[in-house]
Amino acid sequence: MAHSMNMWIHNGDWVSGTSKEDERFIGYVESVDAYGTVKVRVTQCDHTEAVGEIVESSLARLEKMSEEIQMDEADLKAMMDLALMTRDKAWFEDLYSALRMVQFQSKPHTGKDRGTSFGTGGRRVTID
Template sequence: MTAMKQDWIRVGDWVSGTSLEDEKFIGYVESIDLYGMAKVRVTQCDHDGAVGEVLVASLAKMDKLAEYVPSEEADLRSLLDLALMTRDQAWFEDLYASLRMAQFNLGGKENGPGFDYRSTVSRIKID
């Protein structure tokens, strides 16, 4: 079973599980060795001292967390700000398209803000 989970959980994945010291944690995988052991950077843990540290855990005692796909307008706007700060144009364009779709989808519902074609962004060349 370890080999099957090793194929399923990869470096960079967000996971939850139990460490070798029996600490329950959430974090992301930094590395995986050939023996089914992973080093996980901890972001949440029942042991406060482990937060921000790297724990070792068996892949058999970890589960991959579901990927987060933002769909709420407020979440998309926050991520747009982050894309701007990191100057990631491709990510910004993807998020902007998702935001426009979310606004369009709300237009058909009662009390939704609707979709206003006049609010589209025009491009301006700055010398």
Template sequence: MVWAKHQAVQIGDWVSGTSFLDERFIGYVESIGGNGTVKVFVTQSDHQEAIGEWVEGSLAKLDKLDDYVPNELSDLQSLMDLALMARDEAWFNELAGALRAVETNRNGAAPSGDKPYGSGNGQWTRRVKID
């Protein structure tokens, strides 16, 4: 069963684990070797020198971190700004839908106006123009 758990780890996934030098770390997977070795870019570690560096470890000593699902208004609004800067309309629309769902759950009713974000006269009108 351990094998199946670690098979889910893919390049780009965020993981927590221990390196071959016994350093605890959090980072993202850069590559996975055929022999079960993994190269990880470290963003947090118990060894300060490892932060910002690549470390190698065993796939068996990694735990995949849960994917982040933003559900706070401020997080969603910040990500929407990022989507606009990246000119990623599909991502923006996905985030706008999530924001509407959060507002609906928080208020117990649909957000003011039934129009999608950016098609009304509200504050979002200026934010959705994507060239």
């Protein structure tokens, strides 16, 4: 039954699992072939030399990670930098919206601050 849940793993999904060399890792899916072999770009691993590399695993050895990860303001700003470096405008805009929500939720609310703006402080960013 666990294997059928893993059938929903697609390119770009974050997964944790074990490689064919029995390394525990976390990373994102680069590709899935028709035979269930998955290539994963490793971001964390118990074998430090594998970080940043692509490892192979099977669907049966992977678990899709939850997409409900809470990020704080620093995490979101770091991800926004990555979106800028990769020139991914849609991702940047999504992250910026999430940052505004985090800032809004962390600010103490009084009756006076309803007109508060969460702009970039006059800084404009252009992504080609």
